[in-house]
Every structure is written in C-alpha cells, then in structure tokens.
Amino acid sequence: MxxxxxxxxxxxxxxxxxxxxxxxxxxxxxxxxxxxxxxxxxxxxxxxxxxxxxxxxxxxxxxxxxxxxxxxxxxxxxxxxxxxxxxxxxxxxxxxxxxxxxxxxxxxxxxxxxxxxxxxxxxxxxxxxxxRFDYAKDGTKLDQEDFASVLEYTEDSKGRSYKYESSYEEVANAIKKYVPAAQFTLEDFYLRIVFNYLIANGDAHLKNFSLYRPENRKDYALTPSYDLVHTRYHVNETEGDMGLDLFKNTDTRSYGALGFYSLEDFEEFARMIELPEKRLVKVFKKIITSMPKVTEMVERSFLSDSGKEAYLDSYQNRLKQRLLYVIGESYAYDSVLLPIVESVLEDL
Ligand SMILES: [Zn+2]
Known part of the structure; x- marks a missing residue:
C-alpha cells in the first residue's frame, strides 16, 4: 500500500x-x-x-x-x-x-x-x-493577508484579472517592507517562484502568496505554500509565465529574444533581491539534483499513467529547456550559474 x-x-x-x-x-x-x-x-x-x-x-x-x-x-x-x-x-x-x-x-x-x-x-x-494553517492551536484565527490585499490590488483598482496584474518583483518588495530580517524569506520566496516555474503553475498569482502572523509571534512571515498545481496539464495557456511576470518593468535581453524566462532572468531576479551568490548556487544545486527524486515521486503518485508521463515531460522540459537554458554567445552576460549548468546539463 x-x-x-x-x-x-x-x-x-x-x-x-x-x-x-x-x-x-x-x-x-x-x-x-x-x-x-x-x-x-x-x-x-x-x-x-x-x-x-x-x-x-x-x-x-x-x-x-x-x-x-x-x-x-x-x-x-x-x-x-x-x-x-x-x-x-x-x-x-x-x-x-x-x-x-x-x-x-x-x-x-x-x-x-x-x-x-x-x-x-x-x-x-x-x-x-x-x-488549514491559519488557526492557532486554541482555535483562534491567525492574522493573514494575501499579496493582492498587501499590495492593495483590487478589482476596482486593477480590473477583473487584478490578481494577475502584478509581478514577483513587487511581491519581493512588499516582503522587504513588511517582513523583518527579510533575507531568509526572500530566499524562500525565490525557491517558491522557481518551483512554480518548474511545475508550470499558471496560477501562482497574488492571492496564492500570503503573509501571516504565526502563532506566538508578533512579526509577519510567508504562510506555507498552497494551491500548487501543474495547471498547464488542465488548461491551454501561453507558455512562459507563472501567473505573474518576474519583473515589474524591464525584461532581460534573453527574455526579449526568447519570449520565455531562462537562466539569465532567474539570475537577474536573484541579484535584484540581493540573494548572495553562494546561496544562489546552493539553490540551483538543489534544483538540479532534484530531477531523479521528482521522477520517483511522480511515479509513486496517484496520477493516471498518462498524467504521470505528462507531468514528468513538462517538468523535464521546464528544467532543461527553460530554467537552465542559456541563450547563445552573442547575448553573453555575467553568469554565476553557467559553469554549474554546463557541467550537469548532459546528465539530466
Ligand atoms: Zn505518509
């Protein structure tokens, strides 16, 4: 069993x-x-x-x-x-x-x-x-706000699709503003963004990230992750996004040329949130070595056989052809991760 x-x-x-x-x-x-x-x-x-x-x-x-x-x-x-x-x-x-x-x-x-x-x-x-994680042990409701509410994005101010009308950059800025000692939380948030990209979750929008005040604490923290789904298996959506754009205004040259996020975008995002290079390398090593474990877990899951195949095909494609993809030399940029990626790409 x-x-x-x-x-x-x-x-x-x-x-x-x-x-x-x-x-x-x-x-x-x-x-x-x-x-x-x-x-x-x-x-x-x-x-x-x-x-x-x-x-x-x-x-x-x-x-x-x-x-x-x-x-x-x-x-x-x-x-x-x-x-x-x-x-x-x-x-x-x-x-x-x-x-x-x-x-x-x-x-x-x-x-x-x-x-x-x-x-x-x-x-x-x-x-x-x-x-649910928004109740204390004694049954009282914990103070919680999703990022649509934190950033004051409403239907009135941003229109019907308001929860998609933002960027992870804006969420990261809100984390900097509201979470004390935000560096740890920003790294956590970064890993969540990468994960959503890998599983092709087009619903990683403003309402699916929240801050709350955990039990017995006065400061705010990111809530546990919720509503994680490989949505592209169920709906036809355009490729490349996760629900929100990475950046508020400027896109990288790679994105301009490719039309989807690749390694440069995630390196740029890491720089923007001031993720130390050592930590960034650690995050990527974890992601790269996760592939066999993801395969094993999906095989053991309760998806149908064709669902397992689709999930893994998509995940592998996202990892190799998107997240770790490096655009040609004419677009060369100052990359921290390139040596690591080049050394493993063959084996993936
Ligand atoms: Zn168990």
Whole structure:
C-alpha cells in the first residue's frame, strides 16, 4: 500500500503514522461518508456562508471523532474534489496533480508547504484534502493577508484579472517592507517562484502568496505554500509565465529574444533581491539534483499513467529547456550559474 499523504510504503490503512499525526491529530480517519454528488449539494448549500474563495469547488470539513464532516464554521480542512467544470482537460487527474505538486514542494524542495493528502469519497474516488494553517492551536484565527490585499490590488483598482496584474518583483518588495530580517524569506520566496516555474503553475498569482502572523509571534512571515498545481496539464495557456511576470518593468535581453524566462532572468531576479551568490548556487544545486527524486515521486503518485508521463515531460522540459537554458554567445552576460549548468546539463 502507498500512504495517501507522503507516498511511503505502508502495510495497511490509508496513511502512515507520520501523516496521520500531521494531518489528522493521530486519528484513524474513515473515508468520507458522502460521495461527490452529495459534496456538490453540500457545497451549494454552504457556498454563501463560506469565506473561502477561488474557482475550484471546495468545502470546509471538521474532524469529529474519526469522521470528517462538512461544516460552515470552524472547518480545519479544505476538501477539493475533481471539479464539476467542463472547461478543464484531464480533470480526473486534478486532485492527484495538486497532491503530488504539494508533496514535491514539501518533501523534495523543502519549502514550507501546507499539509495535504488524498482521501476517498464513499464510492472510492479520491479527493484532495489540505489542513488549514491559519488557526492557532486554541482555535483562534491567525492574522493573514494575501499579496493582492498587501499590495492593495483590487478589482476596482486593477480590473477583473487584478490578481494577475502584478509581478514577483513587487511581491519581493512588499516582503522587504513588511517582513523583518527579510533575507531568509526572500530566499524562500525565490525557491517558491522557481518551483512554480518548474511545475508550470499558471496560477501562482497574488492571492496564492500570503503573509501571516504565526502563532506566538508578533512579526509577519510567508504562510506555507498552497494551491500548487501543474495547471498547464488542465488548461491551454501561453507558455512562459507563472501567473505573474518576474519583473515589474524591464525584461532581460534573453527574455526579449526568447519570449520565455531562462537562466539569465532567474539570475537577474536573484541579484535584484540581493540573494548572495553562494546561496544562489546552493539553490540551483538543489534544483538540479532534484530531477531523479521528482521522477520517483511522480511515479509513486496517484496520477493516471498518462498524467504521470505528462507531468514528468513538462517538468523535464521546464528544467532543461527553460530554467537552465542559456541563450547563445552573442547575448553573453555575467553568469554565476553557467559553469554549474554546463557541467550537469548532459546528465539530466
Ligand atoms: Zn505518509
């Protein structure tokens, strides 16, 4: 059996003991007592009372004994089944896609990532479940703001697609402004941007990054990552972006020539946030050596066989033909990473 949290081999049951304790306070939870149709019904009934926004259908759940039950208030879990929408391709894979993306982020990239798992409906179909991180242990809500709100981007000020009308540069500047000793957070943010680029997440927009005041702290920090999906598997989008542009105004010469972000852009972004060269090299070594681990995890995931193939094809392409891509000599720039990239590219 494979743990429906972390993909480890387990003798029996749904989750390993570590996932059980992280996700469900050590409780042996039962599969959901309702199926997807009943979920949609509950969703419609509770929709106007829920504060969770977003395009995907989701409801709040609370743990009651060993059962997870829909709730309008105090839900500590969010459940997202395969959406009813017909505008998505391969939608049967969407829950497994989000789950494996979250696990790669957490286990392989070491990014602070919300706890997540898959859980069966009554009929066995798997849904994505994630534990909310915006509650303190005593149940009080933690102070949290997404970057649309931090940067004061609203529909009124920026139009309907306001959450896409910004750049990671602006988010980084807000981090500098609001997070004390921001250098560590900026490196964390940098790794998250690179990760979103690698998994081709076109929804890494302003509302999918947030600041919060963790329990027992007075200062702000980045929340755990959430809503990580290889979206291009499900929707037709233009190549190259992640939801936001990297830079507010100026693009690099490579970007001007290629039309997608390549190594120079990520080096330039690192310089802009003053990521020390040593740290940048460390980040890239981690990314480069992650490929076999990503392959293994995707193979163990709950994606369909064709979903696994598509996920890995896209990831490998993004790594080799995008992130590590270096434009020809006539565009040569002062590169810190080039020697490292050249030495490994053959083996990838
Ligand atoms: Zn596990």
């Amino acid at each position: 494979t743990c429906k949290g972390c993909f480890k081999n387990i003798g029996s049951g749904m989750y390993c003991s570590k996932c059980k304790s992280e996700m469900f306070a050590g409780v042996n939870v039962k599969p959901l007592s309702f199926d997807k149709e009943e979920f949609y019904k509950a969703h419609t009934e509770m929709a106007d009372r829920l504060s969770i926004s977003g395009v995907q259908d989701k409801i709040s759940l609370k743990l009651s004994g060993d059962k997870l039950e829909p709730t309008a208030n105090d839900g500590k879990y969010i459940l997202k089944p395969v959406p009813a929408s017909n505008n998505l391709r391969h939608k049967e894979d969407i829950a497994a896609n989000e789950h494996v993306s979250m696990q790669i982020s957490k286990q392989i990239f070491g990014i602070n990532t919300a706890d997540s798992a898959l859980i069966p409906f009554k009929d066995g179909e798997l849904a994505y479940i994630t534990k």
